[in-house]
Amino acid sequence: MTSAVDLYPELDTPQALIDLDVVDRNVSAMRALGRERSVDVRVHFKSLKCGGLAKYLMSAGFGTFLCAKLNEAEVLVDAGIKDVLVANQVVGPLKARRLAALATRATMSVCVDDAGNVDELAVAAAEVGATIGVLVEVDVGQHRCGVDPGEPAVALARHVLKHTPALRFLGLQGYAGHIQMLPDLAERTAQCRAGLQLLVETRRALEAAGIPVAVVTGAGTGTANSAAGFSGLTEIQPGSFVLMDAAYHAACPTYGCALSILTTVVSRRDERYVLDAGSKAISKDFGTPVIRGCPADRVIAVNEEHTIVAPGAGVVRVGDRREVLPAHCCATMNLHRSCVTVRGGKVEVVWPIESSGRYD
Template sequence: MSLIGQPLDALDTPQLLLDLDVIDANLKRMFDAGKQRGVNVRTHFKSLKCGGLAQYIKARGGPTFLSAKLNEAEVLADAGIDDILIANQIVSPLKFQRIANLAKRVTLRLCVDQMDNVDQLSKAMHAAGATLGVLIEIDIGMARCGIPPGEAAIPMAQRIHKSPGLRFDGLQGYDGHLQLIADASERKAKCVQGLEQLVGTRRFIEKAGVPVPIVTGAGTGTWEFVAGFPGVTEIQPGSFILMDCIYNAVRPEFGCALSILSTVLSVRPKWYNLDAGSKAISKDFGSPIIKGKPEEKATRFSEEHTKVECDPVPVKIGDHREVIPAHCCATMNLHRQCLGVRRGKVETVWPIEASGRYD
């Protein structure tokens, strides 16, 4: 039986729901702000992993995407997205042919932070007759990947600039360590410090004679401090589209579109259990909440159960609840399909092609 047109109370559970009206409002807010501030908004696909959703976003004014992994970039290309940044390093030569194949299909860019990797990628792309855009990742404080900001980036930019098969496209500096700082003025002050280092690195490279067309960074927590900062051309948030209860506390202007529809399995005097647990709701960032029911607290999780404490218990067996997870990206990674819903009815069913993959 087709799910299209079904009301939510007729659905089997657990089921991953995406509220399309909320997504539309989140997209409009971010894309309008990007236009006003003169920056490109590149959407992070690691938060989505779903080709149908990427097409939906492209149709609403967001044609450029980034991904964390090569498989996500391949899913994007299959969905008809033709401007993709892999915001990460790929060092295994076993993946170079896949990169070359993709670079022949779409405008593809990749981050680097090592000279050896630059040389190997150049050799592989040149041999395959492909051209790959390359951004140097600058570590502006997250201490994950990237080279330090400053003059050290000049020789790497010059090397990429003259490497066959590669095109030097600019710099990426992502401030992941700042995204969830609760105090907005502290988040902003730290963010601006990192941006000054990033833009300062741009100036060093340009002074050395190499153009720097793209400077990209930011996530949902820092987007508004980065968008419009002089010298930054692009922001790259992802969570703002689906959101979760942790990000919503920091960025209430974006609504929570993602929820897990679940059924009450058992009822006791001071709690009830839902039929969705840690296999359906990621809890790596903390506890989920029950949508619209602040007095009902999710307190314990097993693989297939969530215990919800409340007094009195306002549900009976078979009732539905929607659970808003603490981490939208990791929750999308647990499911094989999502249902786009509007005003209580299923409008579309999308496979989540890149879920469960890490290649």
């Protein structure tokens, strides 16, 4: 495999690169999964944070997105995306008004797990004459947000329905973040299906209470294959599959690593070489970054501004370049202001990463 040694001499380092050939392959694989199993695919923008990438995916056939934060929703709507789910709790009147303002420009939906929050979303939507779609979030095992499956979800859905037309009850979300990268695939699949079973039983409880359910959504990159086609689930919501990272790729090899950080060797000793990017540019929160194309090289430390590598085979000189595959793509996109797209080893365009460094 080609290493980055001679690649992209026109770029200074460190620089985030997105290989669009790899993105295309990842996107085709996920689209094929959705098509073959008759399930909608909504792409999680928290992994991307870049409006140019959202537009690129839209042109590849993905028209619906979800995100974790309002600033991401704002970037998506500004990029021309027409259907956005904020797959999170949007709490407080200031944020409720931001969501309602977006709902005057695009089809917006949000997750809820609290009746008081439902009330404040309804007030904000009514103020601007908008309608916000609502999914009741169900805790399917992660024990983060969400009401318990069954009757608590039915009670909250009834509360949402009281606020028609400011709010439109759409259905349920249940996301099991804790299992996405379980190394044992059989265990991951079993836990995924157990969570989906709770979600689908809750759907049946709603329907038995006379409440129609249009959307039942969940699953990420690591469980997409186990979830797609599960009876009663209408949508999967993966995000990492677009860019991927070294840690997720190890758990989910179907999708290749499209995101790398181009770096330069700035110091060299017999037992190590040192790159000009560290944890301020390369996320390591899911494990250890990897040097692309150099399987014998081993990252031994990631300091703030340096990555230290034990070399394997081959000659390494100061000034050589290396592509580093981060251990977490979502957190790495959050560290960079822009990314350079490449295709066939050639630089294409620069995209700003509008939501990087934002938490609101």
